[in-house]
Amino acid sequence: MPAGGGASAGAAPSDYLFFRGSALYQLGCLDEASQILRRSLGTQTNPARKIVCRNQLSRVLMSQGRWDDAEACFRECIAESPKHGGNPCALAELLLRRGQPAALALDAARSAVALDRVAAIGPKLDQENYDLNLAESLTVLAWALARNQADRSEIRSALDEALHRCPPTTKPVFAEIHYFAGQACALLSGEPFGPAEAARHFQTAAAADPAGNYGRLSQAALAPH
Secondary structure, rough: OOOOHHHHHHOOOOHHHHHHHHHHHOOOOHHHOOOOOOOOHHHHHHHHHHHHHHHHHHHHHHHHOOOHHHHHHHHHHHHHOOOOOOOHHHHHHHHHHHHHHHHHHHHHHHHHHHHHHOOOEEEEEEEHHHHHHHHHHHHHHHHHHOOOOHHOOOHHHHHHHHHHHOOOHHHHHHHHHHHHHHHHHOOOOOOOHHHHHHHHHHHHHHHHHOOOOOHHHHHHHHHHO
């Protein structure tokens, strides 16, 4: 059924709309995902879930190339939830993909890693999700460090820790982390970085989640230019 059609879809609770919009985003149905996530955001009453929904909508906007709208949305997420590392992490990704000043992306990435490291494991955050969040932030940090031509040992350390923390079972995140790692390696020359290592990461991401967002981005990165 089309994303916007049907009485049952119109009456769907905000959580259902969020998961539906997220799935459409992963499948590349960006216009439908944006519509559904905006509906979820407009009906969500739980403040924490509203921030997560806004973050996901920001990712859709970024994928659509609506850079200014996406950045404004991410910054709103940061203002609403300044202790959540996923928001500055996503902002750093946007700044890197948009080609904004490298120092700004690095500041956002360092902030994300710092917040994710001190996040409290408990009823709302188990060890697995703690590791996935930190792995995501670390690989974005590696990308930002590479863009800033930072110390290679720091880049390698961030990548090694991230890959250790992310099992291949969570395919969308696994693909995302390898896409970020590929971007970091592509900016550097010589072992253990460089084009061949970048291609290996992109191939891993594309194989892990070929229909997902970062699988598609990795396939595009591998395509001849």
